[in-house]
Structures are given as structure tokens and as C-alpha cells.
Amino acid sequence: MSSKVITRFAPSPTGFLHIGGVRTALFSYLYARQNKGIFALRIEDTDKARNKEEWTKGLVDDLAWLGLKHDNFSKQSDRTEIYKGYLKKLIDSGHAYVSKEIPKEEGERDEVIRFKNPNKKIIFTDLIRGEVTMDTTDLGDFVIARSIDEPIFHLAVVIDDFEMGITHVIRAEEHISNTPRQILIQEAIGATRPLYAHLPLVLATDKSKLSKRKHGETVSLTYYRNLGYLPEALLNFVAMLGWNPGTEQEIFSLAELVKEFDLSKVQKSGAIFNIEKLNWFNKKYIEMMDEKIFAETMKLFLPADVSDVTAMKLAPLLKEKISFFAQIPELLKNELSFVDAVVPYEREKLNWKQEKNTKEYIKKVIDLIGYIPEKNFTKEKVKEAVWLYAEEKGRGNVLWPMRYALSGMEKSPDPFIIAEILGKEETIKRLTAAYEAI
RNA sequence: GGCUCUAUCGUCUAUCGGCUAGGACAUAUCCUUUUCAAGGAUAGAAGCAGGGUUCGACUCCCUGUAGAGUCACCA
Numbered sequence A: 001m002s003s004k005v006i007t008r009f010a011p012s013p014t015g016f017l018h019i020g021g022v023r024t025a026l027f028s029y030l031y032a033r034q035n036k037g038i039f040a041l042r043i044e045d046t047d048k049a050r051n052k053e054e055w056t057k058g059l060v061d062d063l064a065w066l067g068l069k070h071d072n073f074s075k076q077s078d079r080t081e082i083y084k085g086y087l088k089k090l091i092d093s094g095h096a097y098v099s100k101e102i103p104k105e106e107g108e109r110d111e112v113i114r115f116k117n118p119n120k121k122i123i124f125t126d127l128i129r130g131e132v133t134m135d136t137t138d139l140g141d142f143v144i145a146r147s148i149d150e151p152i153f154h155l156a157v158v159i160d161d162f163e164m165g166i167t168h169v170i171r172a173e174e175h176i177s178n179t180p181r182q183i184l185i186q187e188a189i190g191a192t193r194p195l196y197a198h199l200p201l202v203l204a205t206d207k208s209k210l211s212k213r214k215h216g217e218t219v220s221l222t223y224y225r226n227l228g229y230l231p232e233a234l235l236n237f238v239a240m241l242g243w244n245p246g247t248e249q250e251i252f253s254l255a256e257l258v259k260e261f262d263l264s265k266v267q268k269s270g271a272i273f274n275i276e277k278l279n280w281f282n283k284k285y286i287e288m289m290d291e292k293i294f295a296e297t298m299k300l301f302l303p304a305d306v307s308d309v310t311a312m313k314l315a316p317l318l319k320e321k322i323s324f325f326a327q328i329p330e331l332l333k334n335e336l337s338f339v340d341a342v343v344p345y346e347r348e349k350l351n352w353k354q355e356k357n358t359k360e361y362i363k364k365v366i367d368l369i370g371y372i373p374e375k376n377f378t379k380e381k382v383k384e385a386v387w388l389y390a391e392e393k394g395r396g397n398v399l400w401p402m403r404y405a406l407s408g409m410e411k412s413p414d415p416f417i418i419a420e421i422l423g424k425e426e427t428i429k430r431l432t433a434a435y436e437a438i
Numbered sequence B: 001g002g003c004u005c006u007a008u009c010g011u012c013u014a015u016c017g018g019c020u021a022g023g024a025c026a027u028a029u030c031c032u033u034u035u036c037a038a039g040g041a042u043a044g045a046a047g048c049a050g051g052g053u054u055c056g057a058c059u060c061c062c063u064g065u066a067g068a069g070u071c072a073c074c075a
Helices: A019-034 A053-066 A079-091 A153-163 A179-189 A212-221 A222-227 A231-239 A253-258 A274-286 A291-301 A308-321 A323-334 A358-369 A380-391 A395-407 A416-422 A424-438
Strands: A008-009 A038-043 A072-075 A095-101 A111-115 A121-126 A130-135 A143-147 A166-172 A195-199
Touching: A008 A019, A008 A166, A008 A291, A019 A038, A019 A053, A019 A166, A019 A222, A019 A231, A038 A053, A053 A222, A079 A095, A079 A111, A079 A143, A079 A153, A079 A179, A111 A179, A111 A358, A121 A179, A121 A195, A130 A179, A143 A153, A153 A179, A195 A358, A222 A231, A231 A253, A231 A274, A274 A308, A291 A308, A291 A323, A308 A323, A308 A395, A308 A416, A358 A380, A358 A395, A358 A424, A380 A395, A380 A416, A395 A416, A395 A424, A416 A424
Parallel strands: A008 A038, A038 A072, A166 A195
Antiparallel strands: A095 A111, A111 A143, A121 A130
16 A cells, blocks of 8 residues: 655745745745645644744735645644653653753753663765765763643644655755654654655845845745735746756646655755846736736725726736736835826927927827717727828827826826827826917 | 765756757847837857766766855744
């Protein structure tokens, strides 16, 4: 019988879900799903001093937002009795002992439980790195519990992985040096050894491990979530950090990742988190977004004073411009500020290059679009009304002043879409103002 | 410092002994275009160093170098 694959993601609730954690969770999820296995979420909250219930909620919520559904959920704080049983057995069998200590720091006990280190060489196979050998001698008799009721990380991990039947421990590279001592504990309690896969680290631009202390809030998923990055884009981006299918495909849905992901193709070296690439992925996913969903999401980032009608007209424009939603207010304030009011402009700039007949062109444009019924004032209709004339007189000669009169800016979207956004009345008003100014 | 891991364009990476070293992001230029953006095209840009092994090494081995991780009564 081949045992069913069971993977787990085991964060500690001491802060926001870390971007590296996102990838660890994703790879564990992918591996479980592609093998029709189980993906477990386990909250490692043995350190009472640092944990907060709200972080647990945040972790669960973030994972749900990403679409990484877990099949079962557990919390180490619910399992102290179980650890206690193992701890007793370990002490009775001589694998562990109560040790008198001299507390070095505040909060430290004068009595802890240490593991009796057999001081041997541990060799384990890592699915990504191959064979790793370490001598546990230099570990000494390490602490496995603060007291009989308070196990620490190493003990709890081993017991849980064993009891939950975890077959594949997929975790970050920083745990590689913890593995030998965990294997020692496994052997002492008679647990089977899971398969290990230590993922390369996600690095900051300076090549150091992304850490909250050093790199601030930009290491948390929440940060990107709040900026309006899409979960699909984040997942896709993070998946390509350290893994690739060996083909030239870059855009992958979660379902495709489940199909294509290959643990043995995971990179050995750390990957720098490159925001530019994330932006590119996110832009691609925004392009693929359904219009309605885009509009709804967009509203969350729109300043309160933008009316729903204007918002709807703005949507297609914004959709092709932004990389992430939080860029919207800034865009509205600068590039798209003409929506609210005429931007004061320089009269001479109404002329396309050295053109002298601008006044005449503007007049004609006002006439042409005047025939369009107000309720039918769309960018297609406006273009239709003006296009032939523009072709005749030279597109630049006609369209540049039209656009400049409407936006007051040298760079802006095309005049037709601006006209639609402004509406007939405002469009004619602005064109007339330009006509009179020149 | 000990232990461990890692090492191809600026960044993410392909190559599992045959390479004119491929792709993507970013950058630059050009085209398209009323401007911007988008789109299209093109360009520049890499095998850490030194030894082996081999007909042939980016690929395998060794040494060095560099970087990272870890050395808690955190996880």
C-alpha cells in the first residue's frame, strides 16, 4: 500500500503571513493536490509569549483569500496533553531529562527538559538538495520543553508530523539545520521519518532573507493585498520564484500549477523578490479580469467624490493603465485630473506643431460633434463624427488641439474617450473655451 | 567563528556532456499612433576563479572565493 500524501503548512501566529510563507504554503498545497493528498494547516503556537489570536485569524484569512484551501486545521495549543504524554515517555525511557539551569534572561526557568543527545551523525535525503549530512554532537543536549506542559517547537513539530501522518515536510531552507535534531527526536519516540523538501529562500534586493525587522511591512502579504494586487497574480509570481516548468509558459492558473508543478524542478538557490515582475504579472491578470469584477474592485480604490457614472466610464481607461489598484487615486490626481476640471493650459500649445488654422479646426469639431445626441455621446460616435474631417485636414492638426483642449495636458488618453467621459455638454464647453482663447 | 546550503544576463530562469548559451521582467532604440499608455520589432546584457575527468565541459569531481542560512528556555 502506498500511503497517501499529506503535507502541511505550519506557521506560527506571531505576525502577518510572510511572502515567503505564501510560497511555502503554495508549494505544499500544490504537492498535496497533485497527488490527491491532504493539505493540512497547523498553527504552531507553543510560544505563549509571542502568539496572538488575531494573527491566527489573519493567517487563515490570508490563505483563504489566496484560494489555498486546507483540508484540516489544528493548533498546537490544543494538544498540550499529547505532548505531555510523549514527554513523560521520553523521560522515563531516558531519552530526556529534567535539567537544572541558571536563568540567563528574564522569563527563563531554573528547570527545563533537555533531550539526551546520542551524539551521532544524521544523514537525510532532501527532495531538493539531495543528501545532507550533519553531526549532532555540536548540538549538545538541547531543550525540548520549558516544562512538562510547555513543549517547544522541535518536540511539537515532530510529534504532530508523526501523529498527523505527514509524509512530506515542505518548508523553508532556514529549517535545514533544525532537521537533524528533529530526526533525533523522531528516532527517540519511534516515529517514521517524513520526506523533506527544503525550499530556497525568498530574498530581498540585498540578497538577505526577507524579514520584517529588516525589510518592514513589504514582506507581508497584507501589504500587497492592500495595494490591490490580485491573489492569482501573487500566487503565479511567487510560484515562478524558484520553480519553472522548463517551458516558456509563465502565466499559470492555480489549477495549471497543480498539474504542472514539479518538486524536483525547484531551484536550489534563493530568489530575489522582484517587484517589477510582480507588477507585470498583476497587470496581465488585470487585463484578463472580467469587466464587471474589475469595476467592482476599482470602486474600492476610488476616491469618494467620483460618481458612479464617471467611474463606469473611467473603468476601461484605468484597466489598461494600472499595474495594481492602489495606483488609481494617484492617476486620478495627476494624469487623469482633467476629469474633474479643466487643467489650465498654454494657449500656444493648442497648435499641432506649426499649424496656423487651429481655430478653424476647433470650430468645425464643435459643429461635427454637435449633431450627436447627448445620450449617444460615446467614444465611437465622437470618433465617427470627427474622423473623416481629421483625415482630410491631417489627424494631428485636428486631433491634437481637440485632445489638448479637452485635457489641457500634453499627455493623456485619446480625445474620443475623454469626450465620452466628460459628456457632451462639458466637451463642447471646453472646446468652445479653447476656440475663444486662441 | 563552527556547521550547512548555494553559485548562468541587473532580476527570475532554460540547458540534465555537443552552445552561434534560449526565454521572461527591467533597460535602450525603432515602428504604429494626435500625445501618453498599450501593442509590435530590434539591441545590449551571463556561465565566480583555478585545477582536474573527457574527443568535448555552463553542465561531472576537487580546491579556492563569494553570498546566504543557522548556531535560543522563537518558530
